[in-house]
Amino acid sequence: MNTANQPLFTCVRCGQCCRWHGYVQISEEEIEHIAEFTGMDIAEFYEEMIMPGDGEGVSLSEKEDGSCPFYVDSPPGCRIYECRPAQCRTYPIKWNNPEKPCPGIRRQNIEHPTLNFEYSKLKFRIFKERWHLAGKE
Numbered sequence: 001m002n003t004a005n006q007p008l009f010t011c012v013r014c015g016q017c018c019r020w021h022g023y024v025q026i027s028e029e030e031i032e033h034i035a036e037f038t039g040m041d042i043a044e045f046y047e048e049m050i051m052p053g054d055g056e057g058v059s060l061s062e063k064e065d066g067s068c069p070f071y072v073d074s075p076p077g078c079r080i081y082e083c084r085p086a087q088c089r090t091y092p093i094k095w096n097n098p099e100k101p102c103p104g105i106r107r108q109n110i111e112h113p114t115l116n117f118e119y120s121k122l123k124f125r126i127f128k129e130r131w132h133l134a135g136k137e
Contacts, residue, residue, distance in 0.1 A: 009093060012104045015076040017091045020099075021066035023059040026050070026085045031058075037083045060085070 026034075035045040049069055053059040061069055070079045078084055087095075092102035 008105065009102070010104050013076050014103055015067075015071055015073070016097065016100055016102060017088070018071035018078060019065070019067040020097055021062065023054040024068065024085055024087050025053055025057055026060055026087075027057075030083075030085045033083050034080050034085075037080055 031045060031050070032042065034049075035042050038045075040048075049061050050058045051061045063069060063071075068078070070084075071077075072079055078088070092105055096102055096105075
């Protein structure tokens with residue numbers, strides 16, 4: 001099976017990426033775009049949807065269970081998918097949950113050299129994160 005023209009990732013709408021604790025960095029431009037998209041006033045958006053980030057900048061707030069405030073369970077998905085932050089758009093290619101890797105990543109039959117290289121880097125990063133989490137460093 002030739003998979004060179006198939007995407008490395010296809011969202012399966014499981015919501016796994018949206019349901020765990022972690023900072024989702026968000027820029028001023030993204031804040032303005034999402035606030036407009038949701039019909040929220042900028043001040044209201046900052047009050048209800050923003051928290052201090054990890055280091056510099058700000059992050060989207062979280063629900064008590066760690067999930068994104070824009071994630072909905074039924075049907076599973078993102079209320080702001082069309083204008084989600086860059087960090088969300090790059091999941092799972094640039095980052096992934098080390099405990100539960102994204103099920104939408106194509107894991108086998110990768111024949112395209114660039115995709116194969118990117119997939120290998122992703123697998124190695126997940127392995128390192130799991131190794132670190134297991135205390136083996």
